[in-house]
Amino acid sequence: MSARSEVRTALIDIAPPALAAVPIGFLFGAIAVSKGLSPAEVALMSMTVFAGSAQFSALEQWAQPAPILTLAFGTLLINCRHILMGASLTPKTRQFTPAQRFLGFFFMADENWAMSERRASQTTLTPLYYFSMAIFFYLNWLVWSTAGSLVGQLLGDPVRYGADFAFTALFIGLIAGFWEGRSTAATVLTSAAVAAIVYAKFGAPWHVPAGALAGITAAYLAAKPRACRQDGKGALNVA
Incomplete structure (x- = not known):
């Protein structure tokens, strides 16, 4: 270019x-x-x-x-x-x-x-x-x-x-x-909810890092590899 x-x-x-x-x-x-x-x-x-x-x-x-x-x-x-x-x-x-x-x-x-x-x-x-x-x-x-x-x-x-x-x-x-579907929704909703609660309880600026940490945690949990199981032929299938 x-x-x-x-x-x-x-x-x-x-x-x-x-x-x-x-x-x-x-x-x-x-x-x-x-x-x-x-x-x-x-x-x-x-x-x-x-x-x-x-x-x-x-x-x-x-x-x-x-x-x-x-x-x-x-x-x-x-x-x-x-x-x-x-x-x-x-x-x-x-x-x-x-x-x-x-x-x-x-x-x-x-x-x-x-x-x-x-x-x-x-x-x-x-x-x-x-x-x-x-x-x-x-x-x-x-x-x-x-x-x-x-x-x-x-x-x-x-x-x-x-x-x-x-x-x-x-x-x-x-x-x-x-936006990538459920994982994004879980991250955004968790972050927003925690940030709103912390803002109401403690005010600025604590709601920003609290919301960020909650969102990171939610994103990590949503992105964890799903359990794999073996089928009868020994191949790995996603559960």
């Missing part, structure tokens, strides 16, 4: 998640300003953290003065899922140099991770494809979160427009792309 085709394919693939991230970024910027952050601080946070769920969680715990250790710990807990995401992508990035892989994983978000996994299942995941997609998504988040901080308050409460559901809708779309 030519370089131009590779870039074009990457941008086409990431366009739907990037479009879905527009109201999410806008909502984040508007809420952040209402918490006392300046537009410059919102932009700096999006540039350096670049993790929507962690940034929203930080806003839930935001106070004056900011509880730095609490915010850092919460961000660490939520972003621990990137360890698993990075581990799953590492064997698929053999064409990357160590520096490209290190930098590329900074730009990794749930959305471009999902697109990378899908790409790797079809063909080779190249640095050009990955960075074209990932940097576009990064800039998209930076632009719209900053825009939300600048003009979001002029529009009033963004929740009345349904912007708060955009996050949910985006992740439903990502899950649908990986």
Whole structure:
């Protein structure tokens, strides 16, 4: 595939998640300003953290003065899922140099991770494809979160427009792309149930690692090889 085709394919693939991230970024910027952050601080946070769920969680715990250790710990807990995401992508990035892989994983978000996994299942995941997609998504988040901080308050409460559901809708779309029947259903339902219970009992950010661990456990149990039995001819049959 030519370089131009590779870039074009990457941008086409990431366009739907990037479009879905527009109201999410806008909502984040508007809420952040209402918490006392300046537009410059919102932009700096999006540039350096670049993790929507962690940034929203930080806003839930935001106070004056900011509880730095609490915010850092919460961000660490939520972003621990990137360890698993990075581990799953590492064997698929053999064409990357160590520096490209290190930098590329900074730009990794749930959305471009999902697109990378899908790409790797079809063909080779190249640095050009990955960075074209990932940097576009990064800039998209930076632009719209900053825009939300600048003009979001002029529009009033963004929740009345349904912007708060955009996050949910985006992740439903990502899950649908990986759907494999009962095993996926068991993983998603278990993770969602545990996350909801933990959120109700303990609040953010504990629901994220709890839901992740529950989902991993459910996925493992659902994927365990089924028992095999021998038939009369000595052949192994799946039970």
